[in-house]
Amino acid sequence: xxxxxxxxxxxxxxxxxxxxxxxxxxxxxxxxxxxxxxxxxxxxxxxxxxxxxxxxxxxxxxxxxxxxxxxxxxxxxxxxxxxxxxxxxxxxxxxxxxxxxxxxxxxxxxxxxxxxxxxxxxxxxxxxxxxxxxxxxxxxxxxxxxxxxxxxxxxxxxxxxxxxxxxxxxxxxxxxxxxxxxxxxxxxxxxxxxxxxxxxxxxxxxxxxxx
Ligand code: DC
Numbered sequence: 363x364x365x366x367x368x369x370x371x372x373x374x375x376x377x378x379x380x381x382x383x384x385x386x387x388x389x390x391x392x393x394x395x396x397x398x399x400x401x402x403x404x405x406x407x408x409x410x411x412x413x414x415x416x417x418x419x420x421x422x423x424x425x426x427x428x429x430x431x432x433x434x435x436x437x438x439x440x441x442x443x444x445x446x447x448x449x450x451x452x453x454x455x456x457x458x459x460x461x462x463x464x465x466x467x468x469x470x471x472x473x474x475x476x477x478x479x480x481x482x483x484x485x486x487x488x489x490x491x492x493x494x495x496x497x498x499x500x501x502x503x504x505x506x507x508x509x510x511x512x513x514x515x516x517x518x519x520x521x522x523x524x525x526x527x528x529x530x531x532x533x534x535x536x537x538x539x540x541x542x543x544x545x546x547x548x549x550x551x552x553x554x555x556x557x558x559x560x561x562x563x564x565x566x567x568x569x570x571x572x573x
Contacts, residue, residue: 365471366391366573368566369479372493373528373539375500375507377550377558381493382475384559389473389566394466396476396483397446399459401437402427404445414445417452424449424458440523447527450477453536477531480542489569491562492541495551500524 368385372378379395386393406423407414414420436442449455456478463483466472474483480490495503501521508515531539541547546565550558 365467365469366489366566366570367467367471367484367487368473369484369487369490369542369545370473370475370493371477371479371481371491371539371541371545372475373500373531374524375504376493376495377503377553377555378475378491378493380555381491381550381558381562382473384555385562385566386473388559388563392466392470392472394463394472394474395432396459396463396474396479398432398437399424399427399462400446400450400455401442402431402434403449403455403459404442405434405437406431407449408441408445414448415452417454420449420452421454421458424455427459427462443523443527447530451530451534451536456482456536477539478537480545481540482537485542488573489566490542490545491565492545492547493558494547494549497521497525497528499551 366389368391370378370382382395383393403420403424404414407416407420410419412419460483463474467474467484476483480487480492498521501517501524504524505515505517505520508520548558548561
């Protein structure tokens with residue numbers, strides 16, 4: 363039997379990670395946060411004191427990446443946020459990460475979240491979701507997370523950072539962030555995590571019923 367692939371895309375702090383983890387648990391599927399791949403590439407370039415916009419260096423690091431790297435504890439720093447955005451705009455880095463993402467789903471299917479899962483990585487995914495929310499709502503969420511982590515920042519700084527990353531993700535030439543034509547679009551601005559999960563689980567169940 364063919365295993366199910368659920369592709370979830372959307373901007374930062376849209377709620378896609380929380381939703382992806384819940385769907386993976388509910389449908390008994392492995393979960394891959396593909397943003398971590400770009401973060402690992404960025405981290406490895408920085409470890410070598412390299413420039414994240416150096417395509418040859420970043421591509422070498424992408425080709426050498428392994429599953430164990432995803433468990434590093436230093437992938438969510440502001441320095442890595444910036445460097446990950448730079449390596450993610452390099453087409454050869456994205457190409458080098460394609461096999462890893464596709465292989466991840468080979469044996470048992472998977473839930474993957476990112477920016478280009480439904481458009482590029484798995485264009486034939488069984489279910490495609492595009493999760494979004496207004497910039498203000500996403501900034502409030504990310505600011506609350508930063509406060510819980512005791513990171514000193516302001517709502518304005520978080521909002522400006524998200525707006526800059528949205529712009530970079532949407533306007534880059536290589537795999538820009540956009541919903542696949544056949545994606546279900548879910549705006550979580552006024553939905554809590556339970557209601558977002560219920561809507562998404564319905565779509566997954568509908569796709570399963572058609573198989
Ligand atoms: O979701 P995140 O913030 O952890 O992603 C880190 C960076 O990688 C961010 O700049 C967007 C980019 N990214 C991407 O281009 N494609 C993906 N499939 C996942 C993340």
